[in-house]
Amino acid sequence: MAKEYGRSARVASEMQKELSFILQRVVKDSRLGFITINEVDLTKDLALAKIYFTVLNADEAGKRNHVKRLNQLAPVIRHELAKRMRLRHISELRFIYDDSFDTGMRVAELLSDIDQTDKAPDQE
Template identity: 40%
Template sequence: MSFRANRVAEQMKKELGDIIGRKIKDPRIGFVTVTDVRVTGDLQQAKVYISILGDEEKKQESLKALAKAKGFIRTEIGQRIRLRKTPELLFEVDEAMEYGNRIENLLHEIKKEDEN
């Protein structure tokens, strides 16, 4: 990723957190955290990684609501960040947190077994 794309991604991450947290009033969106944003080198697309608190159903509901609000979010980003063309947004659930928690739980189980 180029330096410029990296800078745009960092700025977008900050702004998206604010927009999703404060501007969107959809009750289907649960507790959502923007964990990462990856922008293509040509600044045409931005993949937004999010973690959502809750079960699988809650995650799917939040993703649907974010997809529905994509136009609004993109417009807000365009107003906040000076770019010739605002990148297309793609939302994806960041599984890294869950993966890390699963590994931690497995390590705790192994430790308990060793103690017994």
């Protein structure tokens, strides 16, 4: 019988907390805005961590720049993560912009537009 909450899920949860702290308090880069770590997806062998994040008030170019900058800073962040987590090996970090929030906002906007057109009186 498989464990429902395995080791990789526990490590991913702890890594998410530590990454949030590191990006907020330790990494001092003025080019990075307010970053939120949404999810950490670890492989079963903990070798690779895909880190999904969002940025407050960023356009498309800003999002691409954040992905590029965070992936450049990945070795520094990984080193800091190694100091804070008690693991023999620290995963390789890959930062990916999570566009699910943007998609959700777009869907909500479309639904409100539909609702507005339904409430408008018929013009005959």
